[in-house]
Amino acid sequence: DGGITQSPKYLFRKEGQNVTLSCEQNLNHDAMYWYRQDPGQGLRLIYYSQIVNDFQKGDIAEGYSVSREKKESFPLTVTSAQKNPTAFYLCASSMMAGDYNEQFFGPGTRLTVL
């Protein structure tokens, strides 16, 4: 089945630890995105990537890092510099960024800082 997978589903982190959230897609999409969703708020863009080995900061990139070594994969690292990382993280992908294409979303990772 074509789609986007994210792992883990739930993640618990101690303060001061870095953690990496996985996102893989087999839709052959060019663009991939990471969003953060907090209760009662919309999706806020963390990072996006239009092609392999290139990525851009979104609106709330501080405390996060990404890589795009393969077209299918776009992992997100939540570093200890992120002050309030507890949130629901969604990965998305789309065909050529900016064309009339919708985004497809993964099932999300819920991160809790203990």
Next chain:
Amino acid sequence: EDKVVQSPLSLVVHEGDTVTLNCSYEVTNFRSLLWYKQEKKAPTFLFMLTSSGIEKKSGRLSSILDKKELFSILNITATQTGDSAVYLCAVASGTYKYIFGTGTRLKVLA
């Protein structure tokens, strides 16, 4: 600053009712407006609107865009409990950006 505003924030109705969800936007370099349904996890795509005045329909759901007044509505007729979800509106802007509203939480009571 680009923004997308949805109203109401939440809504409780009974099965069989008709609901209208609103989405207004102020976004530079508008490309399209999208509606998603989010239940527990991943948002699922409902509609993409690019032209004013052309209604898109899928079963009991329909949506229309007004690019002059900068808003869209999502209508759901004969609501069912399975329609309970958060409905997200997003605007695609420029080459990469999708700006999301906060969503409308709909609860349909049996």
